[in-house]
Amino acid sequence: MKYQEVCLNAYHISVKKMCASCAMKEVENDGERVCQKMGLKVKQQFCCCHWQMSDSLKNAGLQNGGVVRLRGTQEIIIK
Numbered sequence: 001m002k003y004q005e006v007c008l009n010a011y012h013i014s015v016k017k018m019c020a021s022c023a024m025k026e027v028e029n030d031g032e033r034v035c036q037k038m039g040l041k042v043k044q045q046f047c048c049c050h051w052q053m054s055d056s057l058k059n060a061g062l063q064n065g066g067v068v069r070l071r072g073t074q075e076i077i078i079k
Contacts (some may be wrong), residue, residue: 006044007053011061013068013078015053018045023052 019025024037035042037050038057061068061078068078 004047009053009060011059013057013061015057015060017051018047020044021051021054021057022047023054024050025054064066 006014007017008014015021016074019033020024022035025042026034026036028034028044033042033044033046033048034040035048035050038048042048067076069075070077
């Protein structure tokens, strides 16, 4: 089984390193992902050496009023 690398943003939210969380991704109208850096069509969980956290994930946890819930149980783990 392959494990994905995880990193934390400035607000201690864990982010998986993959194309879906990368700032270099571009999603076409048909839903295919294109890596802007490499110019290749890639899958959602692909991760290359050019990965950079997207701006929206850098700011995750910044706003007041939101919560983070544990997947499956919906238990609130961060208020």
